[in-house]
Amino acid sequence: MLPYHQKSLGRDWTAPWENLQRCCWNRHISSCMRWPGHYSRAPYPYFSSRHFSLNWRPPCLFESRTQFQYWNWRPDNLSQTSLIHLSSYIMNSEGDEPSSKRRKHQGTIKRHWEDVCNHNKEETKILGDKNDDPMCEGSENKFDFSVMSYNILSQDLLEDNSHLYKHCRRPVLHWSFRFPNILKEIKHFDADVLCLQEVQEDHYGTEIRPSLESLGYHCEYKMRTGRKPDGCAICFKHSKFSLLSVNPVEFYRRDVPLLDRDNVGLVLLLQPKIPSAASPAICVANTHLLYNPRRGDIKLTQLAMLLAEISSVAHQKDGSFCPIVMCGDFNSVPGSPLYSFIKEGKLNYEGLAIGKVSGQEQSSRGQRILSIPIWPPNLGISQNCVYEVQQVPKVEKTDSDLTQTQLDKTEVLVTAEKLSSKLQHHFSLSSVYSHYFPDTGIPEVTTCHSRSAITVDYIFYSAEKEGVAGQPGAEVALVGGLKLLARLSLLTEQDLWTVNGLPNENNSSDHLPLLAKFRLEL
Numbered sequence: 001m002l003p004y005h006q007k008s009l010g011r012d013w014t015a016p017w018e019n020l021q022r023c024c025w026n027r028h029i030s031s032c033m034r035w036p037g038h039y040s041r042a043p044y045p046y047f048s049s050r051h052f053s054l055n056w057r058p059p060c061l062f063e064s065r066t067q068f069q070y071w072n073w074r075p076d077n078l079s080q081t082s083l084i085h086l087s088s089y090i091m092n093s094e095g096d097e098p099s100s101k102r103r104k105h106q107g108t109i110k111r112h113w114e115d116v117c118n119h120n121k122e123e124t125k126i127l128g129d130k131n132d133d134p135m136c137e138g139s140e141n142k143f144d145f146s147v148m149s150y151n152i153l154s155q156d157l158l159e160d161n162s163h164l165y166k167h168c169r170r171p172v173l174h175w176s177f178r179f180p181n182i183l184k185e186i187k188h189f190d191a192d193v194l195c196l197q198e199v200q201e202d203h204y205g206t207e208i209r210p211s212l213e214s215l216g217y218h219c220e221y222k223m224r225t226g227r228k229p230d231g232c233a234i235c236f237k238h239s240k241f242s243l244l245s246v247n248p249v250e251f252y253r254r255d256v257p258l259l260d261r262d263n264v265g266l267v268l269l270l271q272p273k274i275p276s277a278a279s280p281a282i283c284v285a286n287t288h289l290l291y292n293p294r295r296g297d298i299k300l301t302q303l304a305m306l307l308a309e310i311s312s313v314a315h316q317k318d319g320s321f322c323p324i325v326m327c328g329d330f331n332s333v334p335g336s337p338l339y340s341f342i343k344e345g346k347l348n349y350e351g352l353a354i355g356k357v358s359g360q361e362q363s364s365r366g367q368r369i370l371s372i373p374i375w376p377p378n379l380g381i382s383q384n385c386v387y388e389v390q391q392v393p394k395v396e397k398t399d400s401d402l403t404q405t406q407l408d409k410t411e412v413l414v415t416a417e418k419l420s421s422k423l424q425h426h427f428s429l430s431s432v433y434s435h436y437f438p439d440t441g442i443p444e445v446t447t448c449h450s451r452s453a454i455t456v457d458y459i460f461y462s463a464e465k466e467g468v469a470g471q472p473g474a475e476v477a478l479v480g481g482l483k484l485l486a487r488l489s490l491l492t493e494q495d496l497w498t499v500n501g502l503p504n505e506n507n508s509s510d511h512l513p514l515l516a517k518f519r520l521e522l
Contacts, residue, residue, distance in 0.1 A: 108499070109495070109506065109507060111488055112489050113487070113488060113489070114487050114489050115486050116484055116485065116486060116487060141277055142520065143520040143522060144518070144520075145240055145272070146189075146190075146191040146192050146518070147194075147195065147515070147516050148186070148191035148193070148194050148513050148515045149195045149328065149457060149514045149515075150185075150197070150509070150511065150514070151196075151329045151457060151509060151510075151511035152508075152511075153198055153509040153510050154198040154199070154200045154229065154230035155175045155200055156230065157198060157230065163450070163451075164450050164451055164510070166450050167449075167501050168501075168504070169505075172508070175203065177508065178503065178509070179207060179208075179508070181507070186212070186215070192236060192237045192240045192241070193237075193325070194217065194234065194235040194236070195233075195284065195327035196208075196234075196286070197232055197286070197328060197329045198230045199230055199231055200229050201223050201230065201231065202229070208233070212235050216237050217236060217237060217238070218235065218236055218237075218238055220233065220234050220235070222248040222264045224262045225250050225252045226252065226262040231264055232264055232265065232286045232287060232288055233266070234268050234286050236268070236284075240273060241271060241273060243268065243269075244269040244270065244271050245269040246268055247267040247268070247312075248264065248265070248266050249265035249267065249287075251263045251264060251265070251301075251302040251305055256375065256376060256378065258297065258374075258375060258376070259301060259375075261295075263287070263288060263289055263290050263302055264287070264288070265302075265309065265328075266286050266287070267284070267285045267286075267306075267309050267310055268285075269281050269282075269283055269284075270284060277522045278522070279520065279522055280316070280322045280520075281314075282323050282520065283321075283324045284324075284325050284326075285310050285324070285325070285326040285328075286326075286327050286328050287326075287327075287328040287329075287330070288331075289328070289329070289332070290302060290331060293331075293355060293358055294361065296337075296352075296353075296356065296357020296358055296370065297357070297370055297371070299331065299332065299338055299357055299358055300338060300341070300347075300349070300370075300374055303338065303385075304381050304423070304425075305379075307385040307425045307426075307427070310324060310326065311386045311387070311427075312386075312387055321427065322481075323462050323481045324427060324460075324461065324482075325460070325518070326458075326459075326461070327514075328457070329457050329511070330457070331358055331456050332357070332358035332360070332456060333359040333360060334359075334435040334436075334443075335435075336356075336357065336359030336360075337349065337352060337356065337357050337358075337359075338358050338359075339359070341423060342460060343430065343460075345425050345426075345427065345428065345429070346422065346423065346425075347423045347424075348421055348422050348423075349370045349422075350372065352370050353368070353369055353370070354367050354369070354370055372419055372420070372421045383422065383423055383424065384423075384424045384425065384426070385424065385425040385426070386426070428463060430461060430462075430484070431458055431459070432458070432459040432460070432461065432514065433459070433490060433514070435455055442492050443455065445493050445512075446490060446511055447502070448493060448497075448502045448510065449501060449502060449510045450501070453493035453496065455490075457511055457514055459514050461482050461484065461516070461518060462481070481521060482518050482520060483518065483519040484516060484518060485518060485519050486516070487514075487517070488514070488515035488516075490512060491512065
């Protein structure tokens, strides 16, 4: 219940600060000041419009409905006579959208290239001609390539979750309107490698694949298992790479009750086409992990399965690993235990609640603790995220003759090991993005719809980290060789709502495409 000194503003309400403080400070507002998932490793607070909208406004301007920029809204900076604007999003039914998310004027999102070659100096360039990209001075013995990760929003999923898109004009949501926009983005950015999620099977066969092949891409696709209509695709330019192997990963396992979800991954081994020099292969992985915020046990197991496949594919004869790029929608926020595990290569999950793994949920609600171990031994994957199975030798595949590797009938040879709550993986992975704006500390977002605006999409790449090699007990080979040259900037939630959120007239998914440029030193 709101205090009785409330004042209606259409579908929103205002209330004096002292009444609000007594009524609901310990509920919605305080929860938004906590770290993502309440996990101590989170690097920054995550403020979600799902929980509140807090616009500080002088009382004399309330009737004009003038929107102000967010002010320093800490409670100790608000006087007892201050008024708080509460979005009806947390006060009314789901069908009633807050005024802050009503349709705005339509415009164009402004994104720019961030040159990150020189770590002491970051230059930006407003996005213009696709060939006008920032690049670094370098040796001739190099191979430069670009990677895009993009959740393009399956049409079936859009229609099944229409409550997330009530802020959109109906014509904007039609596939016949959306696909030309998506294809236009892909053409404009002209990435050498595309990692696409939520690729609907019928659209892939009739429109997406033919269109991308006409642009010079070779396409590989893995549909989700069960009756799910979408999947993941990796597409690469014929002119830049040749295909060495294709390795799909199904996270559903009939013999493992924990793994009853239909998510998938796809891992490709690509050979750069460099006539004048020998080059290592590049491993590119793409996935879309389970969404359910309360099933962190499944998310971590799916991630371990993907990392095990990457380890198998990227392993070289000398015991090292070729360069790795891992893309996807990981349905986890920055600073969450799952995210930290990817970047740090280790996670002690003892005592960790299942719902805290991804950082999506901010309320514990009596969630159970992760079991030790998380997955059963018959999965055939160790706590180091490598296979403990005698696998069938992989079949080499070419662009013209591809067959799927069969692993499900191999004999599991599990090694005896002490039960441990510590996970580890072999790779030294960095994120292309920093996830917040350094000048303001405001979080970047990669997805934005009626219910939330957060980061869940990532491009991770292999890069050596200082000091790792000399650490005691370092038993795995370091992965290196990739240098991040540039990235396409991300936006804030406020930026996106100035163009009516996502999707809109110019951006036809509820996710933003991520784009990075890398250099492979030869």
